[in-house]
Amino acid sequence: MTRTRFSLPLAAASAVLTIFFILSPASVDAVEHVVPTDFASIQAAITAAVAGDSVLVEPGIYLETITLKDGVSISGRETARTFLSGNGNGTVISADGPINTSIRNFTFVNASIGVRSSNNPGSVSITNNVFQVGMGGVAVAIQTSPLTEVVNNVFFQNGTAVSCDSDIKIINNIFANNSATISNTTVIPANIFNNAFSSNVQSIPTGTAAVTGDPLFVDPGNRDFHLRENSPCIDAGNAAYTDNFDFTQSDIGAYGGPFADLTPFPVAGLTITSSTDTSISLTWSPNNCYLMTSAAAPGTYSIWYGNASGDYNGQDAEGGMSPSPIDLLSPTVSFAMTGLNPSPTAPAAPVLDQPSPRDSKLVLAWSAVSGATGYKVYYGIASQFENTLDVGDTTSHTLTGLTNGQTYRVAVSAYAQAQYFIVVSATYGTDQAFEHESANSPEVSVKIGPIRESFLSNVKTDFPETVTSFPPLSNSRRGCFIATAAYGYYSAPEVQALRDFRDRYLLTTAFGTACVEWYYRHGPAAAAFLNAHPGFKPAVRAALMPAVGAAVFMTRTSTVMKAGVFLMIGSAITFGLMRKRRAGTGGLR
């Protein structure tokens, strides 16, 4: 949401300039090609342009290798948000050969070379850009192009900021944290004026009227290279250049001079600190550019709000007295929107689909309802009102922790609550000859006020159950904790025998499965104790011996063998009982 308001003198000047360009024969056919509105790529726009045209690039990240054309200038809409990236290598912009052009208001990142001009007798103007191509790259490389001008740029964290072999103009730039600032291989440049140098490994030559010391960038970590108050670069530029916002002597850096981008850096850190049924309190990080914090002409912030994401046409703040946007009168970084009147209407009831059973779960899905900001799930055994869950703005939910085989009653309702979506923008100098507004901050939202709930949906009944999948398989690594601890390793034959017995016999019955599940809940604790006290292992092995023996017998012997052994045991028991009975009756002597 960008507003640009001109004062009367500027508007008049603009009108005069417009008439001049309309009447000028050379400008009759000049076209401004906008990327990506008119062309998908910058190069496509340049290819389509003819001498006298210009290419304007909207904010975004562009991974392109660009070759310029004679008479076609390119510029970014906003320096801080229009990125040209070399994607780690390569040259981003090439201006080779006999061409006249200008490159303005871009941020160059992550490239071997940001801008290259070679064998070019034409005029190349590189102004109001930020170069941060990386410590292995060259920001600007000029070869045999003596009419090149490098004016009002920021060079931050580059291998070499400017590499040249002729006496080009290097004026009003900030060189900070580079390995090398100006590298000239053939001549000592005589046109280096009013540049600022800070924390570079090599800063020779510095030219005339150099400025030293911290330039006081606002937030270089977030690529905000605007200047703070008391920066030594403010009004320290060359006298031949004036700022386009206060018409004083030019600032040094990317945001000074006659072609500076006047858009403030977007507001960051917007958060909602509290809310009530009728108010929302906000705070955000200050924009510390000196044009915002200047006591003489401070900037301001605007609050944009509405009841839909991206649509900031709210009307109800202060009881309807403060429609969106709310322009604050001072550069404060907090604000409370009061007197809000959230008044949602109850949505229609959703339609619940038949639940889908899972192991101890029921998967629910229902129809979306217009105007709903959330849904509630009702479920229970005797009544659906036994439990209620607010599941938020979704049309599906899985009920967990249920009992397999138990039938549940389930229903859903929709509810609506007013939701406010809010962004903040920063604006430079309300009392100056211009006013420029930043892009919006990231959006925040909050629900406030009464909740209007729909009627209940249709009620569905269903029960969870263990889902079987094909083919039947089990975890072969899930072993016997205690036996593994006692015998020392997972693949011990005794442990394998117990696993096989579990899988072949216990897991085939409900009772056996329950026993196994009980064991897996409590077995690990016993195994941990055994591992912590290995002295008990021989005793545990001895205690397990009958169980292991039985498991080996049951799993390693044939059916005939088992039948024979069971027959022998049965016969022995029968014979013993008969002997006992006869002994009791005195029949046997």
Place this chain on the structure above:
Amino acid sequence: MKKTILLLILLLLPSAAAAADPLLDQPRWSLEVTGGTFTPSLGNWSRYYGRRDMPEYATSLAYKFSPRVELGVGAGSVRGQGQAYAALHGTLVGNVTYELYPVHVFALVRGVVSEGQWLVPYVGGGWTRMFYQKKVQDQETVRGAADGYHVRGGLQFALDHLDQSASNRMYLDYGVHHTWFLIEAEYTRAVARSTSTDLGGTSYRGGLLFEF
């Protein structure tokens, strides 16, 4: 222990054989890259997975003790997407992803009778360890392995004769003596002891064989 010894023999034999054989110009290794379908031995498969077979990819590397006899290792990948079953409801619910990763140790005999032979039949077989993984939506993932065996046979067609210059370049640039196209069938049996489930099946694959 037996498997470890087998693996050591497999690893050490080539060096011994190479040291003993002065004819080093002959190809000593076979590399197969194949793809095809795997049809499980289990019945009822299509009910849960929608089709009878699953795509399979496999590769193997073998050492040639002679032009006819090889010993090698191979691995493959089989993957199917199906649905689970709620028995009491009588409905299919939730997605199932079933994956098999067979690992083979095998011996192979190729019917080579002359140099420059166009068509070579081969048969082989060996030990198989079948790793499995079954992911059921909203449920625990099941993993494990089962041991078994496999047998396979196929036909290989010499591609060298189709473009002799390309064949020469393969030899000069990469050391590949011969390139073959092959089609083969494989039967695998590997029973998971815990549930007595045969994870094996029948594969039909085609691919390339490089001898170097």
